[in-house]
Amino acid sequence: MPTYAFYNRVSRLFRDHPSFSRLLVLVSVSGGSLVAYADASPTNGVPSIASKANVDEKKKKVVVLGTGWAGTSFLKNFKDPSYEVQVISPRNYFAFTPLLPSVTCGTVEARSIVEPIRNIVRKKRVDIRFNEAECYKIDAENKKLYCRSNENNNLNGKKEFVVDYDYLVISVGAQVNTFNTPGVVENCHFLKEVEDAQRIRRTVIDCFERASLPTLDEEDRKKILHFAIVGGGPTGVEFAAELHDFVNEDLVKLYPGLQDFVRITLLEAGDHILNMFDKRITAFAEEKFRRDGIDVKTGSMVIKVTDKEISTKEMKNGEISSMPYGMTVWSTGIGTRPIIKDFMTQIGQANRRALATDEWLRVEGCDNVYALGDCATINQRRVMEDISAIFIKADKDNSGTLTVKEFKEVIDDICERYPQVELYLKNKQMHDIVDLLKGSKGDVAKESIALDIEEFKSALSQVDSQMKNLPATAQVAAQQGAYLAHCFNRMEECESNPEGPLRFRGSGRHRFRPFRYKHLGQFAPLGGEQTAAQLPGDWVSIGHSSQWLWYSVYASKQVSWRTRALVVTDWTRRFVFGRDSSRI
Amino acid sequence: MPTYAFYNRVSRLFRDHPSFSRLLVLVSVSGGSLVAYADASPTNGVPSIASKANVDEKKKKVVVLGTGWAGTSFLKNFKDPSYEVQVISPRNYFAFTPLLPSVTCGTVEARSIVEPIRNIVRKKRVDIRFNEAECYKIDAENKKLYCRSNENNNLNGKKEFVVDYDYLVISVGAQVNTFNTPGVVENCHFLKEVEDAQRIRRTVIDCFERASLPTLDEEDRKKILHFAIVGGGPTGVEFAAELHDFVNEDLVKLYPGLQDFVRITLLEAGDHILNMFDKRITAFAEEKFRRDGIDVKTGSMVIKVTDKEISTKEMKNGEISSMPYGMTVWSTGIGTRPIIKDFMTQIGQANRRALATDEWLRVEGCDNVYALGDCATINQRRVMEDISAIFIKADKDNSGTLTVKEFKEVIDDICERYPQVELYLKNKQMHDIVDLLKGSKGDVAKESIALDIEEFKSALSQVDSQMKNLPATAQVAAQQGAYLAHCFNRMEECESNPEGPLRFRGSGRHRFRPFRYKHLGQFAPLGGEQTAAQLPGDWVSIGHSSQWLWYSVYASKQVSWRTRALVVTDWTRRFVFGRDSSRI
Known part of the structure; x- marks a missing residue:
């Protein structure tokens, strides 16, 4: 045939x-x-067990914890075959989390946004192995990781194991932050994992089916069809919008008597929803939600959730009130995973929210341990901490004063090492670093400026105010993963030809340029085929055109051609047939 | 815009x-x-609660239990707006169960084979309401159904309710039959519901992930990757084939070291697998599985399943042996649901496997109660029970003998009322009913045959041996649903103009023709893009061409354009990208 x-x-x-x-x-x-x-090349880059043994002794071992945005981006960009890589994660797939709100209502299917991590790495010419397990303890002193398989069944106690590493990449992400509000864990849905989204989808349908039971009165129906969303960030807002569309475009046809009983409430403790966005977007979103009938309650903090009611406190007057609900989704921010808490205590970083790293993503106080994504924050070094070292390094002739010429020679290194300087100049609308120095000297000709150490300190005294923590977004995590992989790929090359800025407190140059986040913009889908987009350069676009931009960006950012095809098919399917409401 | x-x-x-x-x-x-x-026509055929109240009093109420093949087919074909229909089922969707084995390995997605029942009925001009609940007790005497919502949450004890009916259609299907084998419920997977298929899919991936853990030795890996399937019927065989393809086409690439440890065992207590099919198909399937390395153990009955081992007894020599397994799927046949058991006791049908109905699908011993699909069997009336009545009715001139002419006048009615007569003639290769009568009279000219009652009895004495129960398949259930709906649609019309056969034990004619099953053929997919097809007229086709027939038939039989599009997309996706192995 x-x-x-x-x-x-x-x-x-x-x-x-x-x-x-x-x-x-x-x-x-x-x-x-x-x-x-x-x-x-059938097992391209994945040597069999027999052939591996010979090479293993020479190869340094990189262990990656987690297969989220940071870990997967690291693996995708990792190219150096002289390392052996082991990936440990409780999930054997990468999930395209920005589409999770779409999964909650079936606009996109769960399976369309996940890709097995083994599939992502199998075509690389690097020896990458994966284990579906959770690392529950990091022993940085002995370079050991204690891991545990998810599955208990049939393993005869062999579900725990220890992994050695030469380099450790921690990218385990964060968990939901309940701010210790009582009853949240027991009664609320979260929206961090694929399973959460699937559970929410089932629960929405459940609420509609329950509200259709013949025994209920109107009051019961209203209670059951009250959907409360806690947290007015992008996730909460997008979920509210998706839910509103699902109800009004699809469910209303299948549950004809129930539309009037549906209520969606968005609770936000702050003054506005989407407060990390431009004010125009916030205003548009609030106005659109008002028109859509989504009840936006700002300045309202949730203080308790029981199995039937959610209690809130008004920030303005401290008034406490309760309302019954059918389903509550909690999406208020991120908290620290236990393994990270434990590790921070171990290395003297206790009482922080996330692991502190330097600008090269190395965990402070450890050797060869890197942390990326939501479980880490970069501790940008302050200019004022190093100000004397900078002055000495810049003052080449050791005259005790710094001329513009001398300063110009090191300015690139300063800006690279301390990005807050550049930000400060930009914010103050200074075109040149000389403007900054001039400021402390008054009206003097450019060439004749010369500052002593005290004047230099006072000129730069404000720049550290520009330091900001990076947001906990997929974009940051992905860029960090790619950055770190490139560092590994060029480790040897940069060892001999360092490309980083001057070491102000030491000699020579840093091996690599420090990590720099490049903000590419952010979307906030608002339902009804409208999206708000905040693009670099404070460019704001709201409406149907941004929705198409959103479609194209999200399609292009998919991790594989398979998920790309599936996501686009799902959108088309939704467009033609609507969303499915089978309770599976 | x-x-x-x-x-x-x-x-x-x-x-x-x-x-x-x-x-x-x-x-x-x-x-x-x-x-x-x-x-x-936005709420086409689904009047709002207010407008319904006025009409309700006049309308007779039909309650349908279950949304499987029988129930859904009934609803799809039901057209008479003079009834009010209420559907009660714990699942708010119809599932295309013949594709369940494909769902277990991701060839088709679960959501592609389900369609919300509300979507199926919403465009009909009949008042059909749906409640997601389980009926746990039928009170036929008072025409009441006791129902319970699946969901407990927030209903304040209002989760139970009682439904009245004028007509009851029982189509709740069957449950898995474990034959009381110890350990089956606790340790085996079933393959009856969509959730079962999803669970199996996760477990297969789990087994591969567990077998990849670094702590295990070869023996452990072999245990974990041993997949046992109990039952060599179409479901078990198709699942074995799907699993084999999944492992060899997809998983082998992602888990390169594990292929040699995988073993698939198919256990069947009978002498052959697929024993309801033609022998050629059975032989082909057994030979194909042997070549594929699927271990087919016929004559081997499972007597116990523990969490680690499965014990079997050889039918030949009574030898008992055990083998460790990673996953066991149990698909050996169907058993009775508790509600049906309870109802049978109530109406004096205890100790049966399924509800006995007459040839019009009416439950024996009840008024206005119908049962279809796997929960019912048709009790075909024996010719010998009615033989005297038939004789008297046929002997129009009351002469005490039956002539060929007299017999020919009622023969159509006899064949319609007692289909076994037709079957008997066909099997004995008799062209005419006269051949049957001739047999008992010896070599006599056609026209002069005249039988007395005893001779008539002896002529027909063997025909009842042809009676067979209908198989418990989707095809039977769907045809029964459609048949019953047509009866309801034409209830009034047929009341005045009965279209059924003569009432031999009464006067006049039966209102409707009795239900007749029309076998359209059966498929057994065997993996590797090969399918065995047994079509009407003992036409057997095996191989790639039948696979394409299978694709077309299954695509065309989908319940909606949505599921049809999704199933075809899924097949295409599998063809292009393979099956997904993310553990969600």
């Missing part, structure tokens, strides 16, 4: 080489050579 | 009128009138 054989070949090929660029080349090749190519 | 408005309209339209035939008409209509049409 030659037709079938060809079908079989093509099918195998497609699966082995899903990347589109390859595909373009391959389709022009004849059948015979196609098979030869496909067979030539 | 006119473009958007149009997009919105079209999108809404597509969703409101997904049927393709309408679509063809609608796309040629201008935008404005489209909207008018869409708005004209």
Whole structure:
């Protein structure tokens, strides 16, 4: 059956080489050579156990904890075959989390936003192994990780194991922060994991089915169909919008008597929702939600959740009130995972929210341990801490004063090492670093400026105020993962030719440039095919056109051609047939 | 934004009128009138609560229990607006169960084979309401049903309710039959519901992830990757084939070291697998599985399952042996649901496997109660029970003998009322009923045959041996549902013009023709894009061509355009990208 054989070949090929660029080349090749190519590298880069043993002794071992944005981005960009990589994560897949709110209402299917991590790494020419397990303790002193398999069944106590490492990349993310509000863990839904989104979807349908029972009166129906969302950040807002669309576009047709009983309440302790966005976006969102009938309660803090009611306190007057609910989704921010808490205590970073790293993502106080994503924050070094060292380094002739010429020679290194300086200049609308120095000297000709150490200190005294922590977003995590992978890829090269800025407190240069976050913009989908987009340079776009931008960006950012195809298919399906409301 | 408005309209339209035939008409209509049409009947056939109250008193109420093949087929075909229909089922969707084995390995997604029951009925011009609840007790005497909502949460004890009915349609299906084998419920997976299939999919991935843990030795890996399937029927066989394909086409690439440890065992107590199929199919399947390395153990009965081992007894020599396993799937046949057991006791049908109905699907011993699908069996009336009545009715001139002419006048009614007569003739290769009568009279000219009652009895004495119970398949259930709906649709019409056969034990005619099952063939997918098909007329087809037949039949049998599109997309996706192995 030659037709079938060809079908079989093509099918195998497609699966082995899903990347589109390859595909373009391959389709022009004849059948015979196609098979030869496909067979030539069947376990590409994943050597069998036997062949590995010989090489293992020489290779340094990098262990990556977690397969979220940071970990996956690291793995995708990691290229140096002289390392052995072991990935440990309780989830054997990467999830495209920005689409989680869409999963809650079936706009996109859960499986369309996940990609097995083994699939992501299997075509790389690096020895990467994966274990589905959770690391529950890091012993940085002995370079050991204590891990535990998720599954208990049939393992005869062999579910725990210890992993050694030479380099450790911690990218375990964060967990939901309940601010110790009583009853939240027991009664609220979260929206961090794929399973959470699936559970929310089932619960929404449950609420509608329960409200359709013949025994209930109007009051009961209203209670059951009251959906409360705690937290007016992008996730909470997007979920509220998705839910509103789901109810009004799809459920209203299937549950005709129930529309009037549905109420969606968005509770936010701050003064406005979406407060990390531009004010125009906040205003538009609040106005749109008001028109849509979504009840936005700002300045209202949740203080307790029982199985039937949610209690809030008005920030203005301290008034406490309660309201019954059918489902509550809690999305108020992120907290620290136990393993990170434990590790921070171990290395003397107790009482922090996240692991402190330097600008090269190295955990402070540890060797060869890196932390990325939501479980870490970069401790940007202050200029004022190093001000004397900078002055000495810059004052090449040791005259005790700094001229503009001398200063200009080190300014690039200063800006690279202390990005707050550049930010400060930009914010103060100074075109040149000289403007900053001039400020402390008064009206003097540029060339003749010369500052002593005290004047230099006073000129730079305000720059540290510009330091900001990076937001806990997928974008930051992904950029950190890619950055760190590039560092590993060029470790040897940069060892001999360091490319980083001057070491002000030491000699020579830093091996690598410090990590710099490049903000590419942020979306806030508001439902009804409208999205608010805040793009770099304070460019704000709201409406249907941004929705299409959102579609294109989210489609292009997918981790694989498979998920890209599935997500686009899901959108099309929703457009044609609506969202499914089967309770599975 | 006119473009958007149009997009919105079209999108809404597509969703409101997904049927393709309408679509063809609608796309040629201008935008404005489209909207008018869409708005004209927004809650088409589903009156609001207020308007319903007036009509309720007059309408007779049909209650349907269950939304499986029988119930859904009944609802789809039900057209008479003079009834009020209430559907009660713990699942708010219909599932296309023949594709469940495909869901276990991700060839098709769970959501692609389900359709909300509310969506199926909402476009009908009949008042159909749905309640997601389980009926736990039928009180046929008082025509009451006791129901309970699945969900406990927030209902303040209002989760139980009672429903009255005028007509009751029982189509609750069956449950898994464990034959009281110890340990089965605790340790085995079943494959009856969508959730079962999803659980199996997760467990398969779990087994592979567990087997990848670094602490295990070869023996452990072999144990964990041993998949046992109990029952060599179509479901078990198809699952074994799917699993084999999943492992060899997809998982082998992601878990490169593990292929050699995988073992699939199919256990069957009988002598052959697929024993309801033609022998050629059985032989082909056994040979294909042998080549594929699937271990088929026939004549091997499972007597116990513990959390680690499965114990079997050889039917031949009574030898008992045990083997460790990683996952066991139990699919050995169907048992009775508790509600049916209870109801059978109530109406004096205790100790049966399923509810006995007459040939019109009416439950014996009850008024206005019908039972269809796997929870019922048709008690075909024996010819020998009615033989005297038949004789008297046929002997029009009361001569005490039956001539060929007299017999020919009632033969159609006999064959319609007692289909075994027709079957008997066919099996004995008799062309005519006269051949049957001739047999008992010896070599006599056709016209002069005349039988007395004893001779008549002896002529027909063997025909009842042809009676067979219908198989418990989706096909039977769907045909029964459609049949019963047509009866309801034409209740009044047939009341005045009965279309059924003569009442041999009474006067006049039966109102309806009795239910007749029309076997359209059966498939057994065997993996590797090969399927065995047994079509009517003992036509057997095995191989790749039947696989394409299978694809077309299963695509065309989908309950909605949505699921049809999704299933075909899923097949395409699998073909291009393979099956997903994320553990969600």
